[in-house]
């Protein structure tokens with residue numbers, strides 16, 4: 596009898612490892628209110644305008660949401676500086692990454708992915724039967740020369756996160772232009788700007804305008820971090836008409852739920868909340884830089900809402916000890932960074948608690 600078999604490549608897909616949840620820490624150590632600095636979430640909570648929108652739409656959740664997400668896309672177009680026709684909304688930006696892979700990648704294609712980056716690019720590419728070609732990092736930053744060196748006849752897509760997770764580094768606008776020019780037109784270039792709102796470097800520029808110049812570029816955006824809606828799942832892809840047409844062909848009709856549509860739209864117009872988020876993040880980063888320096892620890896200066904700190908050979912033990920004290924960070928061994936932990940910026944009191952416990956442990 597023939598047995599049901601999944602695709603021959605499915606067992607090569609590594610599991611996505613999420614940040615340890617607060618629930619896990621409560622169960623493992625009985626700590627009732629742990630501090631989670633592991634998933635780059637917004638420490639201020641959701642935008643208050645988003646909460647109001649959820650409150651006022653909860654009684655219409657028996658209705659299907661707008662399949663075109665038009666109001667949300669209008670708000671996103673105003674925010675990101677493009678027109679609604681060039682935007683597709685997703686159930687988180689993870690879904691947009693999936694759409695891009697499913698629309699363009701065939702079994703046997705090669706996908707170029709930097710060695711130390713967001714792990715879902717690899718998972719989504721491998722799920723389509725692609726071969727992931729990993730490229731070297733240079734001082735924790737994406738190396739565009741190494742990406743170019745790995746282009747082959749089989750390359751179908753290139754992924755970069757700008758700024759990059761988990762290193763926090765970003766490529767400047769000149770490097771992005773160079774990269775866009777070096778990638779052939781028949782290769783999809785995905786530029787993930789999940790953390791773009793947090794960038795302080797003047798040399799950074801969003802690549803959204805490039806989608807009108809290069810038919811092979813899609814940029815990715817999310818409301819999970821800067822707008823505090825990780826639990827609701829709202830993300831976007833921005834691209835020229837030909838990519839858009841392909842992505843829309845595979846979009847499930849009601850992929851963004853009704854509360855996410857309403858809250859996402861409200862959050863995009865809530866510029867006060869964004870301002871507060873950026874102030875909290877930047878003050879928190881500066882605080883952690885100063886404290887890490889005081890403790891004699893090196894870190895990678897970050898353009899995001901998290902920072903990589905070099906703890907040294909005992910990093911895993913320090914991470915575990917922090918967990919026991921109810922401070923959840925991310926140990927970076929799975930990214931090949933055995934000596935590092937990644938810490939998301941929290942509220943001032945949370946950042947202070949992290950430093951207090953880190954100092955005691957060290």
Ligand SMILES: Cc1ncc(COP(=O)(O)O)c(C=O)c1O
Nearest residue numbers: 687688689713760789817819830
């Ligand atoms: C670089 C990057 N892209 C995309 C995502 C996915 O975000 P979401 O699916 O919540 O929009 C993340 C989440 O951590 C990320 O770090």
